[in-house]
Amino acid sequence: MTRTKHDDDADGVTEVDVLIVGAGFGGIGMGATLARRGRRSFVILERAAEVGGTWWYNTYPGAACDVPSHLYSFSFRLKPDWSRIFATQPEILEYLRETAREEGLLDHISFETEMRQAHWNAAESVWDVDTSAGRYRARTLVSAVGHLSEPRLPSIEGVETFEDTKFHSARWNHDADLEGKQIGIIGSGATAIQVVPELAKVASRLVVFQRSAPYITPRPDRAYTDAEKRMFARLPETMREEREGFFWANEGRYAQRRGTPSLVKAAADVALAHLRRQVDDPEIARKLTPDYTFGCKRVLKSDDYYPTFNRPNVLLETDPIARVTPRGIETASGTEHDLDALVLCTGFEATDLPIAHQIFGVGGVSLSERWSGGMQAYATMAVPEFPNLWIINGPNTGLGHNSAVYVAESQMAYIAEALDYLDESGLDELEVTEAAEETFMQMLEDTARGTVWLDGSCRSWYVDQRNGRLTTLWPDFAHSFRAVNGSFDPRPYQVDQLALP
Amino acid sequence: MDLHPDAVSDVIAGPNGGVRYHDTGRPGDFRSTVLLIHGTGGTTKSHFGTLFPMLAARHRVIGVDLAVPDGGVEVGDLVNDVVAVLEARAAGEPVALVGYSLGAVVAAAVAADHAPLLSSLTLVAGWMRTDSQQRLRNTVWRKLFERDQEALREYMTFTSYGSPFLASRTDAEVRALVDARELAASLPATMDLNRRIDISAEVGRIVTPTLVVGAVDDQMAPIRHSRLLFGAIDDARFAEVATGHAVTVENPAYLFKLVDDFVSAPSAVPPGTVLEPITV
Numbered sequence: 001m002t003r004t005k006h007d008d009d010a011d012g013v014t015e016v017d018v019l020i021v022g023a024g025f026g027g028i029g030m031g032a033t034l035a036r037r038g039r040r041s042f043v044i045l046e047r048a049a050e051v052g053g054t055w056w057y058n059t060y061p062g063a064a065c066d067v068p069s070h071l072y073s074f075s076f077r078l079k080p081d082w083s084r085i086f087a088t089q090p091e092i093l094e095y096l097r098e099t100a101r102e103e104g105l106l107d108h109i110s111f112e113t114e115m116r117q118a119h120w121n122a123a124e125s126v127w128d129v130d131t132s133a134g135r136y137r138a139r140t141l142v143s144a145v146g147h148l149s150e151p152r153l154p155s156i157e158g159v160e161t162f163e164d165t166k167f168h169s170a171r172w173n174h175d176a177d178l179e180g181k182q183i184g185i186i187g188s189g190a191t192a193i194q195v196v197p198e199l200a201k202v203a204s205r206l207v208v209f210q211r212s213a214p215y216i217t218p219r220p221d222r223a224y225t226d227a228e229k230r231m232f233a234r235l236p237e238t239m240r241e242e243r244e245g246f247f248w249a250n251e252g253r254y255a256q257r258r259g260t261p262s263l264v265k266a267a268a269d270v271a272l273a274h275l276r277r278q279v280d281d282p283e284i285a286r287k288l289t290p291d292y293t294f295g296c297k298r299v300l301k302s303d304d305y306y307p308t309f310n311r312p313n314v315l316l317e318t319d320p321i322a323r324v325t326p327r328g329i330e331t332a333s334g335t336e337h338d339l340d341a342l343v344l345c346t347g348f349e350a351t352d353l354p355i356a357h358q359i360f361g362v363g364g365v366s367l368s369e370r371w372s373g374g375m376q377a378y379a380t381m382a383v384p385e386f387p388n389l390w391i392i393n394g395p396n397t398g399l400g401h402n403s404a405v406y407v408a409e410s411q412m413a414y415i416a417e418a419l420d421y422l423d424e425s426g427l428d429e430l431e432v433t434e435a436a437e438e439t440f441m442q443m444l445e446d447t448a449r450g451t452v453w454l455d456g457s458c459r460s461w462y463v464d465q466r467n468g469r470l471t472t473l474w475p476d477f478a479h480s481f482r483a484v485n486g487s488f489d490p491r492p493y494q495v496d497q498l499a500l501p
Numbered sequence: 502m503d504l505h506p507d508a509v510s511d512v513i514a515g516p517n518g519g520v521r522y523h524d525t526g527r528p529g530d531f532r533s534t535v536l537l538i539h540g541t542g543g544t545t546k547s548h549f550g551t552l553f554p555m556l557a558a559r560h561r562v563i564g565v566d567l568a569v570p571d572g573g574v575e576v577g578d579l580v581n582d583v584v585a586v587l588e589a590r591a592a593g594e595p596v597a598l599v600g601y602s603l604g605a606v607v608a609a610a611v612a613a614d615h616a617p618l619l620s621s622l623t624l625v626a627g628w629m630r631t632d633s634q635q636r637l638r639n640t641v642w643r644k645l646f647e648r649d650q651e652a653l654r655e656y657m658t659f660t661s662y663g664s665p666f667l668a669s670r671t672d673a674e675v676r677a678l679v680d681a682r683e684l685a686a687s688l689p690a691t692m693d694l695n696r697r698i699d700i701s702a703e704v705g706r707i708v709t710p711t712l713v714v715g716a717v718d719d720q721m722a723p724i725r726h727s728r729l730l731f732g733a734i735d736d737a738r739f740a741e742v743a744t745g746h747a748v749t750v751e752n753p754a755y756l757f758k759l760v761d762d763f764v765s766a767p768s769a770v771p772p773g774t775v776l777e778p779i780t781v
């Protein structure tokens with residue numbers, strides 16, 4: 001990569017205005033937003049060898065988005081030729097590569113560079129950042145490391161003793177030969193429902209270890225025709241209508257999550273009818289029936305997960321796992337499953353973000369110490385004692401019903417405006433007040449009251465088990481996320497030394 | 502009533518008989534009040550089943566079920582019903598009145614003569630004076646009602662939803678929409694009223710801050726009527742939604758956003774403004 005645009009001083013410290021960590025949807029989008037606004041002094045650190053984040057790591061068979069692609073994409077880079085309603089991983093990754101290239105970001109990205117530590121330097125109002133490829137000094141630090149990027153491994157007795165092939169779904173071992181093997185899958189969440197139908201085609205025997213059955217609704221996927229793709233290209237307003245139709249339909253579905261019994265029941269009935277229609281054996285259907293309120297955990301979409309359980313080579317195991325042995329899995333009631341391969345679809349660390357242990361604010365306090373009672377941020381982005389730090393896709397940004405890219409773009413607009421304000425005001429730093437953060441969190445708590453997530457019927461990653469608060473989810477419409485967090489206002493920041501406009 | 506966990510339903514005596522309402526209000530709830538008036542052949546539940554709970558997360562919401570006696574009804578009767586609910590449930594506290602379809606006609610007529618009861622007025626897919634295109638549809642409706650009610654349910658489904666909405670559904674889903682349609686006993690009398698609507702004189706008297714919402718693919722109260730209402734009401738703003746007449750079912754979230762933004766600050770946008778479409 002070229003570093004010519006940035007100042008490399010004698011100590012080998014690269015000085016840059018904005019340092020972005022992560023090159024997934026969040027970091028690429030932030031970079032493109034800055035570039036489009038004429039900012040040149042920014043660097044994106046990415047520990048992987050490629051852009052893509054989620055879509056670079058998750059290469060498991062069947063990986064695809066479950067928000068339609070025309071919506072799960074940047075508003076400033078609509079793509080007329082998405083091949084399907086729900087694109088698969090290779091196409092999404094290619095979209096992000098193309099975005100990075102065409103937005104001119106490749107010169108700004110330092111690949112295979114891991115951010116190790118970032119310290120706020122109060123004397124000079126800058127972030128001193130230590131990476132695996134040298135040191136940086138930046139006025140502004142943007143964390144775009146995602147909230148679903150650290151694989152979570154199950155704490156099951158003996159899991160390290162398994163002798164054969166074993167891997168997490170987000171670190172798929174493509175060298176492993178799974179053809180004709182006895183495969184065990186731990187998990188039944190968003191990833192598992194995409195993996196299971198694919199592995200069932202190759203395994204001699206597939207055992208799915210399910211702790212809690214998800215609600216699954218139909219997935220109206222299909223390929224776009226050539227006529228449609230060219231119509232979208234020639235008449236871009238038709239592509240916008242397609243995108244907006246998906247967005248508002250998802251927003252309409254959000255009302256089902258607010259705890260209005262008639263709407264919750266209608267939505268649950270759709271999922272349960274889907275289950276009954278697709279599964280032959282009533283006993284298996286019973287095991288696949290969720291035991292908690294609809295919407296409390298992420299509602300999934302699939303047309304091929306349920307029918308997989310009609311196959312003779314697939315077994316649904318709901319007896320809890322007692323331990324993993326060198327040869328397989330033993331359940332609580334003593335059944336032993338011999339396995340040649342174990343695939344962990346056990347999700348991600350969503351509530352304790354590793355990056356929080358690496359960022360140190362005013363007085364050397366780490367973000368993880370500040371967040372020991374659960375993560376929180378003003379406007380989902382700014383943290384007291386961490387000036388000039390902005391977090392994309394951090395606390396309270398998960399939607400559960402609509403596109404994460406829409407949320408991230410709202411944040412990017414906010415951050416870009418904050419940077420403009422910093423330039424225009426002549427201030428060195430922007431630090432949000434404790435009072436503003438508290439008021440914001442109170443507002444979120446009021447909004448979340450009465451929603452299904454807090455009714456206690458399920459244990460989900462939406463809720464931080466340490467404090468019972470909703471720390472990952474935005475408990476409202478997506479459009480309200482943008483209305484509340486989409487444009488910068490200096491008043492909640494410690495800017496009283498300046499006359500406000 | 503399973504509209505919303507907080508909604509209490511009851512009947513009050515109106516000038517022409519009992520009027521049913523649904524109210525989320527409870528002591529100590531000081532949030533602003535939104536009152537919803539449904540359209541032809543509907544109820545609070547059937548027209549606002551999704552909008553009602555969306556609004557109830559931020560406002561006190563009251564829904565009125567219009568009473569239409571078999572013997573026929575005039576706009577003035579429906580106005581009296583709404584005013585009776587307003588006086589019984591929200592006396593001394595101006596409410597945001599939201600009317601949909603025939604409910605918009607009623608809401609406009611309420612606003613013309615009872616301005617002090619209102620803080621704002623939202624007219625969704627409404628109209629002012631029935632024109633010949635609408636009367637032709639009304640005539641076909643009447644003939645089908647008398648001769649073939651199965652065909653009538655299909656025809657009503659065809660005319661209520663926007664063509665893009667129907668086209669993006671499977672045949673089975675469209676069938677389900679037809680089968681779910683119930684022909685309310687009040688329909689013939691209401692359709693008779695629909696033939697004869699003319700509230701042009703009343704509309705000229707409206708002084709309440711107003712939002713007019715027109716639906717682009719509306720075949721029942723085509724958008725020209727909403728444009729005309731926007732022209733007729735002094736203190737009005739205008740917004741479009743990309744749906745058919747059944748906007749409350751086709752895109753309740755978009756309508757919610759329009760209504761919520763407007764009733765929260767009715768005069769924030771100056772009169773005469775055409776609201777920008779909400780992009781995503």
Ligand SMILES: Cc1cc2nc3c(=O)[nH]c(=O)nc-3n(C[C@H](O)[C@H](O)[C@H](O)COP(=O)(O)OP(=O)(O)OC[C@H]3O[C@@H](n4cnc5c(N)ncnc54)[C@H](O)[C@@H]3O)c2cc1C
Pocket residue numbers: 021022023024025026027045046047048051052053054055058063064065066067072113114115116144145146147148149191355392393402403404405
């Ligand atoms: C299988 C799967 C399917 C999904 N489908 C959808 C969907 O359909 N719709 C939807 O809205 N959302 C979906 N999501 C959520 C998805 O995570 C987000 O939509 C989005 O991709 C997050 O982007 P991001 O840039 O914030 O994070 P990520 O994509 O996770 O990118 C973060 C990047 O930061 C890098 N990084 C982390 N730490 C460091 C460090 N210390 N130094 C340097 N680099 C670092 C990582 O290597 C990674 O590349 C899905 C998630 C998964 C896992």
